[in-house]
Amino acid sequence: MKEIIKKTELKDVFEFWNSESCGERYAIGDNNKDKFISESNERYRLEPYIKSFANFENFKGLDVLEIGVGFGSDHSQIAMNKPKSLSGIDLTDRAIENTKIRFETLDLESSLRVDNAENLSFKSGSFDAIYCWGVLHHSPNTKKCFEEVHRVLRVNGFAKIMIYHRNAPTGWMLWVLYALFKGRPFRSLNEIYATWLESPGTKAYSVNEGKDLTKLFRKSDISVQLCFSDLLEGEVGARHKGFLLTVAKALYPRSLIKMLAKIFPIGLYLMITVHK
Secondary structure, eight states: OOSOOSOOOHHHHHHHHHSSOTTGGGOOSSSHHHHHHHHHHHHHHHOTHHHHHHOGGGGTTSEEEEEOOTTSHHHHHHHHTOOSEEEEEESOHHHHHHHHHHHHHHTOOOEEEEOOTTSOSSOTTOEEEEEEESOGGGSTTHHHHHHHHHHHEEEEEEEEEEEEBSSSHHHHHHHIIIIITTTOTTOOHHHHHHHHSSSTTOOOBOHHHHHHHTTTSSEEEEEEEOOTTTTTOSOOOTTOOSHHHHHHHHHOOHHHHHHHHHHSOOOSEEEEEEEO
């Protein structure tokens, strides 16, 4: 991505996600078990494509790393499919503590630690498989993160990674709100994503840019997925709330967006599978 947006420091990303882990707002219940179950149920109700993309059963018997465990839903799915070993990292203390509590509550096992995806603390060739959902686009140096995935993956290993796709209804809506309505129609989607979607400096990529990020790998498969925020379903982010959002949800042409997605590659998610 050649356009230069205001430089983002890793501490800015840390501070944003350490205030609330991804998915945490869906944790509802009187005890930890109920909270974790409710969060997972809502996650996979809103995003059923996660399970079909991840194929969690394929992690059975493998040495697996998840980069960015968040609130621990996907990490617990991997654990329940009995990998040979499971490690999970996150940039934030909050995510690691939440996931540790989840695993203690559900009687699951994983080696969990705070770590930096730009400079992983694992030896080269440590894992058969790596899973990373919606994380690497938040890093100030996403390219370096992909290089680290390649480094710690074993030959013939695979990784399942989701990063944001630029050409998406989510981006268009943010552009209308923060560019058109602000009298700044020449603001780029890169600037929109970096400033108003989730943590500071968030990036989104074209399919060709995704291919460039994965060029170290022997093979890569990339597809585009329409997601729940593209359809204004569920909670659409910690930064976007209020009456205007409620009205927009009521009037939003979901059927039209779904029809367009069948014709054109639009959607916030780039679903990437790579093989080393």
